[in-house]
Amino acid sequence: MHFSEPLPLQSGAALADYTLVYETYGSLNADRSNAVLVCHALNASHHVAGSYEGKAKSEGWWNNMVGPGKALDTDRFFVIGVNNLGSCFGSTGPMHNNPATGKPYGASFPVVTVEDWVHAQARLADRLGIQKFAAVMGGSLGGMQALAWSVLYPSRIAHSLVIASTPKLSAQNIAFNDVARQAILTDPDYHDGDFYAHGVVPKRGLRVARMIGHITYLSNDDMAEKFGRDLRNGDYQFGFGVDFEIESYLRYQGDKFSEYFDANTYLLITKALDYFDPARANGGDLAAALANTQAEFLVVSFSTDWRFAPDRSREIVQALVKNQRRVTYAEIDAPHGHDAFLLDDARYMGVVRAYYDKIWHQLGATLPTPVALGEAA
């Protein structure tokens, strides 16, 4: 979907025009009440569910969650996945040409925030003729968007599902992001963000950034269980190649990531994470920041998530309770750390399924009679 109305950004800059890439699953019902927006996290995209025909291994990133008969049942709900601005998976981002210069934006792509993304998503909803979402849902950075929706467009969202998220990053969270950024920014192949023109990619920096990130996505216990001190070649090699399986795994993850992810996007998205802090405008009072919300909430955290630990979710729950909002909170005892929000877990999926059942019954529990998109708002 192309937009030619400029989008004013939190930074004071504006995007003159832009494109948002999105996918939809299921059908919008006649009263346009069954739409669910799924927001993505750091390295995901609009491709939430299903597979592309003829493309092996093209399952969407939340394919275990979203689809016919799944926890978010696309027989019942009309689901939208949208790629955020600044990403490298289709929506306007740093690798696209700046219409003002005719050259790729590179590092000059404006720094975008979670709130900017939400405003862009709201315009997409307008175009699709969706006045109010049955739910906005996301994990991690996606959960921040679901929370921001409830603050920025309180009347346009009936339910907010905030999973494995936080009301703001801690100093330690920011520290990990900044080291990752420094690895990219100091890679000689970064060329101040204009690496496209040099025909290179700052792979070393991206690789290290991803390795750092990946450590924080897994739990200490899970890593111990999966890799422990297992050796790749049976004995110590007394060199700087691979000794331990965990080294091999992380280097592989880093290599793979550096092949497909854009360095400027990585910088932008980590900044969006760092900047998210809805309580900031209220002197740090999260309850005050959430006072105008109207949605009902599902907040989910995972016991071994040390990136956005259960404590951080409880801060959100407490602020909502203080406002007498309806909030369901589930703390899932799961071994997989932050990554748990992407993985199959019977209790987790059960909680989400039950929550969507509730929404479905609130909507009248009838299967949608499809209407065309964009007909009327």
Next chain:
Amino acid sequence: MHFSEPLPLQSGAALADYTLVYETYGSLNADRSNAVLVCHALNASHHVAGSYEGKAKSEGWWNNMVGPGKALDTDRFFVIGVNNLGSCFGSTGPMHNNPATGKPYGASFPVVTVEDWVHAQARLADRLGIQKFAAVMGGSLGGMQALAWSVLYPSRIAHSLVIASTPKLSAQNIAFNDVARQAILTDPDYHDGDFYAHGVVPKRGLRVARMIGHITYLSNDDMAEKFGRDLRNGDYQFGFGVDFEIESYLRYQGDKFSEYFDANTYLLITKALDYFDPARANGGDLAAALANTQAEFLVVSFSTDWRFAPDRSREIVQALVKNQRRVTYAEIDAPHGHDAFLLDDARYMGVVRAYYDKIWHQLGATLPTPVALGEAA
């Protein structure tokens, strides 16, 4: 102290000849029973205590612990600080010439282990005429050396003080070390370890490595307390410079470190950490590995240390208890994470002081009548 007898290493290689730089504090007593060896961790040296004349800010790294009247009282004990092989603070290391080639070792400096260091330290003790240490003491990687001493030279060590340490690194510990190594190894200025010949230093890699390490030395709580989300310039800058104080702090630490630390040394020392695993030869049975120890032990951990958490110290304690060794264990409730072992804390210092009091009384509680070093073994 120069050694011309080759030192066989755990890797199967050998160092043909080498120099160990050391400092001593206090006086050796007549029966040579009051010597304490202090072992250093990743980025420290033989300079444990005191200051160099005319040099401001030259306090030793454990100056709050070691000195006249301090917890490790140099009026009572003869303290030795020794710089380990492979370091960049004086003892033979990668920046020194390989006698076989006449060129700096660089990356060809053999990978050394905690056990190799202990054997080298034992030779130094021989030369100094010290048959048995009253104590060997260290924190973190230094604690591994204190533990290894009790295994490799059970009759030459009366007490082992193992502080903020672990019997082996976890997968997560190794992961952080390997990301740091990858940052260095992939820095174009590393030149396969021969950067000395190119007149450059892989500062980008060292800087990122140090930033990663530093995050793991501090506790989440301490970082939140000290930095939180404090901004450097009052508001978001919407760029990739410094926004948050924590970024400024970590970048400064990284810059400083990259100015003085050797990249090859960093690789070597992190490998020594990764490889330490005394239970490995006993099929993972730490109690079996510690069965031949004769020393008494003080084991200390810190509540907020998530690098080498209290659980890891308890593994050592349990293995010692299983062997009916005398062991004192203190878990200090301190906010400062792994770094706590270097910091002033009344309870921590009190425990160490009391423990040295015990040793002092075991030795007869008489002030040393100095003897010359190296007189007789």
